[in-house]
Amino acid sequence: MTSGSHIPAAKPNVAWRQVGRPLERTDARGKATGATRYAGDYTMPNMCHAKVLRATMASATLRRLDASKARAL
Amino acid sequence: MPRKKTIALEVNGRIHHEAFPAHRTLLEALRELGHFDVKSGCEKGDCGACAVLVDGEAVDSCLTLAWTAEGRAITTVAGLGDAQKPHPLQEAFAKLGAVQCGYCTPGLIVASESLLRQKSNPDDDDIRLALSGNLCRCTGYTKVFDAVKEAAQARMAGGRK
Numbered sequence: 169m170t171s172g173s174h175i176p177a178a179k180p181n182v183a184w185r186q187v188g189r190p191l192e193r194t195d196a197r198g199k200a201t202g203a204t205r206y207a208g209d210y211t212m213p214n215m216c217h218a219k220v221l222r223a224t225m226a227s228a229t230l231r232r233l234d235a236s237k238a239r240a241l
Numbered sequence: 242m243p244r245k246k247t248i249a250l251e252v253n254g255r256i257h258h259e260a261f262p263a264h265r266t267l268l269e270a271l272r273e274l275g276h277f278d279v280k281s282g283c284e285k286g287d288c289g290a291c292a293v294l295v296d297g298e299a300v301d302s303c304l305t306l307a308w309t310a311e312g313r314a315i316t317t318v319a320g321l322g323d324a325q326k327p328h329p330l331q332e333a334f335a336k337l338g339a340v341q342c343g344y345c346t347p348g349l350i351v352a353s354e355s356l357l358r359q360k361s362n363p364d365d366d367d368i369r370l371a372l373s374g375n376l377c378r379c380t381g382y383t384k385v386f387d388a389v390k391e392a393a394q395a396r397m398a399g400g401r402k
Contacts, residue, residue: 196335199343200350201327202278202319209277 217241248311252276253320261307267293270307271317278319278347282376289375292348293317299355301374318347321354329392329399330354339388341379349375353389362393 198204219238223230245260250270257274268291271279282290284303291302294316322328330350333339340346349372356363356371363371368389377385 190338192335193338193340195343196338196340197324197327197331199340199346200318200331200334201321201323202317202347203324204343205277206280206344208281 246308248308250274250307250310250315251313252315253317254314263306263308265307266303267295267305267307267310267315268302270310271302271315276317276319279317280344280347282344282348286374287376288345289348289352289372290345292351292375294351294355297355297358299352316351318350321350328354329395330357330388333388333392333395334385337384337388337391339380339384345375345377345379349377349385353392356389357393357396361397363389 195204245262247258247260250257250259252271252274259270259274261270261273265273266284268279268281268284271293272281279293279302280290281303282288284291286301286304289301292299293302294300294314295305295310296313297316318331322331327335328350330353334346334350339349352372352375353368356367360367365386368386372382372385372389
């Protein structure tokens with residue numbers, strides 16, 4: 169007996185309706201025509217905007233952060 | 242305060258009159274005008290998601306200043322076709338599984354259209370070069386190439402579209 173011989177071979181099953189059939193993504197056309205809206209395409213009333221502020225010094229300890237200019241926007 | 246200048250931008254055949262400062266990129270301007278089919282990716286010319294046709298040639302709108310696009314014909318992916326009347330490239334991309342997350346798709350289609358206008362029957366090297374400025378992290382490009390070739394065939398069979 170060769171190894172794997174007791175693994176049954178996949179049989180064609182006439183009841184299969186999706187397996188083996190290429191399907192078009194339901195969202196493909198919207199994306200290909202530019203109609204799909206992504207998260208960044210939305211604006212909401214009073215929406216906050218975030219931006220990454222990176223440290224200008226390596227291994228420094230953050231003692232305080234003046235966010236007044238950002239809050240004023 | 243940056244000085245703004247009102248310019249006329251022709252997008253997909255429609256003229257918009259809008260005031261923009263000198264540093265406003267075409268990408269930012271188009272999205273301000275509601276053209277969300279133009280995607281904002283890296284914003285520095287690496288990814289190609291923001292590509293639009295300017296006088297028929299693909300450019301990264303993030304590297305183009307809005308003021309310099311005045312008087313030129315801008316075409317976005319939505320200007321090529323829509324769900325009711327898709328462009329052959331849009332049809333082929335959807336049909337052949339070249340669209341996954343889809344964020345790069347508008348840029349890829351615009352760059353492909355720019356190629357097909359110059360070369361109606363491109364080979365793999367032509368496509369590779371033409372799409373070298375467009376990053377796609379989902380598809381691995383194989384199906385994108387299939388779609389461009391299929392659209393080229395459809396276009397030649399149906400006459401220039």
